[in-house]
Amino acid sequence: MPSDTSAVAAQQDSETSSHQPRFHRLHALWRLRSYLRPYVGRLIFMLFAALAGVGASLAIPLVIREIIDGPIAHRDSKGLVLLGLLAIFLGVTEAFLILVRRWIQSRAVLGLETKIRDDLYEHLQRLPMAFHGGWQSGQLLSRATTDLSVIRRFLGFGLLFLITNVVQLTTVTVLLLRMYWPLGLVVAASAVPIIMLSLRFEKRYIRISRQVQDEQGDLATVIEESAVGIRAIKSFGRRHYIFDIFDEGARQVYATSMEKVRLSSRFWTFLGFVPNVTLAIVLLLGAVAVGWGSLTLGTLVAFTTLMLQLVWPIASLGHILAMAQEAMTAAERVMEVLDTKPTITSGSLELANPKGHLRFEGVSFRFPDDDTDVLRDVWLDVRPGETVAIVGATGSGKTTLTALVPRLFDVTGGRITIDGHDIRDLTLPCLRSIVATAFEEPTLFSMSVRENLTLGRPDATDEEIREALEVAQATFVYDLPWGLDTRIGEQGMALSGGQRQRLALARAVLTKPKILVLDDTLSALDVETEALVEQALRHVLESATGIVVAHRASTVLLADKVALLQNGTITHVGTHHELLEKVPQYRELLAQDADLDAEEVLS
Numbered sequence: 001m002p003s004d005t006s007a008v009a010a011q012q013d014s015e016t017s018s019h020q021p022r023f024h025r026l027h028a029l030w031r032l033r034s035y036l037r038p039y040v041g042r043l044i045f046m047l048f049a050a051l052a053g054v055g056a057s058l059a060i061p062l063v064i065r066e067i068i069d070g071p072i073a074h075r076d077s078k079g080l081v082l083l084g085l086l087a088i089f090l091g092v093t094e095a096f097l098i099l100v101r102r103w104i105q106s107r108a109v110l111g112l113e114t115k116i117r118d119d120l121y122e123h124l125q126r127l128p129m130a131f132h133g134g135w136q137s138g139q140l141l142s143r144a145t146t147d148l149s150v151i152r153r154f155l156g157f158g159l160l161f162l163i164t165n166v167v168q169l170t171t172v173t174v175l176l177l178r179m180y181w182p183l184g185l186v187v188a189a190s191a192v193p194i195i196m197l198s199l200r201f202e203k204r205y206i207r208i209s210r211q212v213q214d215e216q217g218d219l220a221t222v223i224e225e226s227a228v229g230i231r232a233i234k235s236f237g238r239r240h241y242i243f244d245i246f247d248e249g250a251r252q253v254y255a256t257s258m259e260k261v262r263l264s265s266r267f268w269t270f271l272g273f274v275p276n277v278t279l280a281i282v283l284l285l286g287a288v289a290v291g292w293g294s295l296t297l298g299t300l301v302a303f304t305t306l307m308l309q310l311v312w313p314i315a316s317l318g319h320i321l322a323m324a325q326e327a328m329t330a331a332e333r334v335m336e337v338l339d340t341k342p343t344i345t346s347g348s349l350e351l352a353n354p355k356g357h358l359r360f361e362g363v364s365f366r367f368p369d370d371d372t373d374v375l376r377d378v379w380l381d382v383r384p385g386e387t388v389a390i391v392g393a394t395g396s397g398k399t400t401l402t403a404l405v406p407r408l409f410d411v412t413g414g415r416i417t418i419d420g421h422d423i424r425d426l427t428l429p430c431l432r433s434i435v436a437t438a439f440e441e442p443t444l445f446s447m448s449v450r451e452n453l454t455l456g457r458p459d460a461t462d463e464e465i466r467e468a469l470e471v472a473q474a475t476f477v478y479d480l481p482w483g484l485d486t487r488i489g490e491q492g493m494a495l496s497g498g499q500r501q502r503l504a505l506a507r508a509v510l511t512k513p514k515i516l517v518l519d520d521t522l523s524a525l526d527v528e529t530e531a532l533v534e535q536a537l538r539h540v541l542e543s544a545t546g547i548v549v550a551h552r553a554s555t556v557l558l559a560d561k562v563a564l565l566q567n568g569t570i571t572h573v574g575t576h577h578e579l580l581e582k583v584p585q586y587r588e589l590l591a592q593d594a595d596l597d598a599e600e601v602l603s
């Protein structure tokens with residue numbers, strides 16, 4: 001469920017963004033223009049096709065005027081046929097141009113959406129853990145899906161209609177003024193209430209469309225989290241409680257969407273009403289003018305036919321302005337992600353033959369937006385091939401310490417070195433080929449076992465995979481229905497916790513890292529399997545530098561020395577027996593362990 005803090009963050013995010021000046025929002029959309037570049041030729045052709053279509057449709061009333069005032073008034077049947085054929089030709093041309101435009105635009109706009117989505121996804125992958133920790137996943141999901149579709153619809157359809165409608169409105173008004181200026185002025189005056197109301201509508205629509213888009217993101221977060229956390233929900237029997245949270249979110253989206261619909265339908269009704277009232281006034285005044293002889297019947301028919309052509313562009317202007325507002329909001333939301341700079345950037349150094357000498361030199365770390373250090377003044381020297389167990393109370397900072405080595409977070413003070421080089425100077429691929437990590441909560445992807453295992457070593461041979469699986473005591477995968485090619489469910493849900501941990505361990509071992517970081521990786525294993533894994537791990541750790549977060553005495557025994565982490569700093573380093581003898585806090589920590597282990601340790 002969305003945490004209180006993230007909900008507040010999203011709320012603040014929504015509030016600040018809905019008050020962004022219009023220029024800022026327009027600018028966000030404008031910045032996406034580079035995505036249109038590959039389609040410039042098509043877009044220009046589309047625009048010309050659209051404008052030519054408008055031209056053809058505007059010419060028809062003028063031809064009708066000629067027909068009424070010419071061949072019909074003078075009973076000229078030959079002229080009537082010729083002008084009639086011209087009107088038909090113009091109608092067919094308009095229809096053909098619409099067909100061509102629609103055909104061309106579909107490819108261009110779908111390609112554009114796909115490219116922005118690719119870039120957004122790639123950028124998300126580059127953003128650091130700190131970013132992902134602070135954003136609700138549903139908000140990111142809705143930006144990569146709904147928001148991009150909104151932008152695509154506007155750039156592909158809305159923008160084109162906005163241009164052609166404005167051209168059509170201006171041309172028709174000029175033509176009307178030229179045809180008979182007193183009636184033309186009536187039509188031009190009707191634009192005043194439309195413009196005034198559009199401006200008011202825009203202000204309210206911006207706020208509400210941003211609110212709907214943010215609320216949809218919150219709802220997506222609830223759905224995503226309840227899908228992932230379905231086991232916890234079921235086991236606590238909280239299905240109804242979670243449903244209520246979802247229902248509240250869904251009702252909120254419904255209520256805000258209805259408010260949006262009410263607002264836009266009032267506006268659109270008004271937009272349909274104004275041209276029709278104007279038409280009635282024009283017909284009345286036009287009939288009087290024809291009666292006085294100051295206007296021909298043909299001109300009045302042409303005038304009203306042209307005016308009818310204003311009804312649709314004005315009525316659709318409401319839809320298009322709404323579309324434009326939504327697209328600007330969506331672009332702003334997408335840009336909020338794209339503008340976040342990846343703070344963890346690659347260095348330039350490649351180590352050809354790393355030895356794996358790892359040092360923490362006065363390292364401190366605090367999470368963004370936190371005001372206290374989680375780690376402070378950490379000094380630790382792990383020589384090549386040596387294994388250090390990190391022992392500490394829960395919340396003392398063990399996981400955070402291990403996350404600093406592959407640079408999932410960057411230190412905020414001091415430095416970490418490998419073979420004397422600050423890890424920030426190494427290229428990220430180089431660092432991550434030296435360091436492999438297996439976490440306590442292993443993440444497996446909806447892919448085959450083989451794909452999951454070879455995530456860090458796509459070129460691993462079957463033999464190497466077997467070796468890694470044997471080390472991790474995970475050869476059970478060969479008994480799955482399709483062996484290594486069995487697809488495991490989302491996050492490996494079809495496997496037990498221990499099986500998933502063993503696969504994650506095999507994945508880390510398979511990369512043959514110089515530095516292996518195990519964050520309490522064996523916690524879900526039974527005592528017997530753990531002993532087997534540890535036995536096999538001993539061989540792996542002989543050739544690698546190891547950092548092993550340990551809660552159990554049996555895991556500690558894997559290590560050459562132990563570092564005791566207390567309140568974010570390493571207070572003691574020594575062998576297991578030394579610490580057991582001299583440090584009461586260490587003894588207390590391990591006393592929580594099973595008696596069996598303690599006896600084993602002391603013997």
Ligand SMILES: Nc1ncnc2c1ncn2[C@@H]1O[C@H](COP(=O)(O)OP(=O)(O)OP(=O)(O)O)[C@@H](O)[C@H]1O
Nearest residue numbers: 133367370374392393394395396397398399400401
């Ligand atoms: N993303 C985060 N943002 C802010 N604080 C965090 C974050 N992750 C962890 N912390 C805080 O940092 C401290 C250290 O957490 P860490 O997970 O490293 O402890 P740990 O020793 O591994 O605990 P455990 O043994 O329970 O896994 C805790 O007080 C925790 O609340």
